[in-house]
Amino acid sequence: MKMNFKNIFAGLLLLGSVGVVNGQFLSASDTSENSVKRYKNIINANKEIVDFIENSLAQKGLPKHLRNLALIESHFNRNITSGAGAVGVWQFMTAHANQYGLSEQNRNDIYKSTKTAVISLSKLYKKYNNWVTVVAAYNCGEGNIAKAMSAAGSNQYHVFYKFLPNETINHVNKYLNACYATDELQSVLTDYNNARLNTVFFVNGGSGKNIGSLSETEINAGFNLNIIADELKIDVNKILAWNPGIVDELQSKGESTLYLPMDLMPDFLLRKNKILSRSLKEVK
Incomplete structure (x- = not known):
C-alpha cells in the first residue's frame, strides 16, 4: 500500500513543486575555471590521503564524492585547528568525536578520524536519505537541521535551508562547487532529487x-x-x-x-x- 502511494503521487510531487527535476533545485554557485583548478590542485597535492579516504568510503558503500567534505573542511590538512576548536582532516569537534568513540587527541589521526567520519556519514544518510542534507547536518548538527525543517514545514533542503546558519549554507555551496570540479555534481543532485520521492x-x-x-x-x-x-x-x-x-x-x-x-x-x-x-x- 505504501508503494502504491509513491507510484501514484510521484508525478504530483514533481509537478507540484517549484522547478523541475532536470532543471535541478540546487546547483554549483562557482563553476569558474579558477575554482575548478583550485579544488583539483588540492586533491592532486594530497593524493595519498585522498586515496585512503576514497578506499575507506568505498569499503562501506559510500560514494567517493564525500572525499570533498574533507576537502572543504580542511584541504586534507590533518594538523589544522579551526577557530571553534575543530581538529583534523574531518574537523571533528570534541563532542562529535566522543559520540563515536574518537578521543580528543586522535582527531588529527587520519586513519582513526576517517573511520569515525565514515560511521558518522553513514548514520546521517540513513536519517536524511540525501547527501546535501548530510553535509549540512555535518556542519551545524542534527538539532539545527530539525529546527530548520520544523520552521519551514519541510524536510527538503531547498525549502528549509533559509532557516540554517549562513555558515552552513555556505558550506553546502562549497561542497556543490567541489563536486562540480570533480565531475560528481550530477550524482549528488540526482541523489537529492530521488530522495524527494520519499515524501x-x-x-x-x-x-x-x-x-x-x-x-x-x-x-x-x-x-x-x-x-x-x-x-x-x-x-x-x-x-x-x-x-x-x-x-x-x-x-x-x-x-x-x-x-x-x-x-x-x-x-x-x-x-x-x-x-x-x-x-x-x-x-x-
Whole structure:
C-alpha cells in the first residue's frame, strides 16, 4: 500500500513543486575555471590521503564524492585547528568525536578520524536519505537541521535551508562547487532529487484530497508505537492510520518504514534516542 502511494503521487510531487527535476533545485554557485583548478590542485597535492579516504568510503558503500567534505573542511590538512576548536582532516569537534568513540587527541589521526567520519556519514544518510542534507547536518548538527525543517514545514533542503546558519549554507555551496570540479555534481543532485520521492502524499479515503504530506524514516522492532505517540503527543491510532501494516512488518521483519507528517518528523528525530530508550525499558 505504501508503494502504491509513491507510484501514484510521484508525478504530483514533481509537478507540484517549484522547478523541475532536470532543471535541478540546487546547483554549483562557482563553476569558474579558477575554482575548478583550485579544488583539483588540492586533491592532486594530497593524493595519498585522498586515496585512503576514497578506499575507506568505498569499503562501506559510500560514494567517493564525500572525499570533498574533507576537502572543504580542511584541504586534507590533518594538523589544522579551526577557530571553534575543530581538529583534523574531518574537523571533528570534541563532542562529535566522543559520540563515536574518537578521543580528543586522535582527531588529527587520519586513519582513526576517517573511520569515525565514515560511521558518522553513514548514520546521517540513513536519517536524511540525501547527501546535501548530510553535509549540512555535518556542519551545524542534527538539532539545527530539525529546527530548520520544523520552521519551514519541510524536510527538503531547498525549502528549509533559509532557516540554517549562513555558515552552513555556505558550506553546502562549497561542497556543490567541489563536486562540480570533480565531475560528481550530477550524482549528488540526482541523489537529492530521488530522495524527494520519499515524501509521499496521504490521501483521505480515496477522495483525492491531499490532507498533508508524510516523510519517512526507518525504525526497528525495539520502538514502541505507544511511546512514539506519547512523546509526540498524538493518538497512537493516527500513527497506525499513517502506517497501515506497520505492526505486522515490525513483528515479521524486525524493522519498518515509519511515516509521519513533515511537521512531526523533526520532533521524532530529536526524541528518537529517548523513545527507543523508553521502549526498551518497558520491555524489561
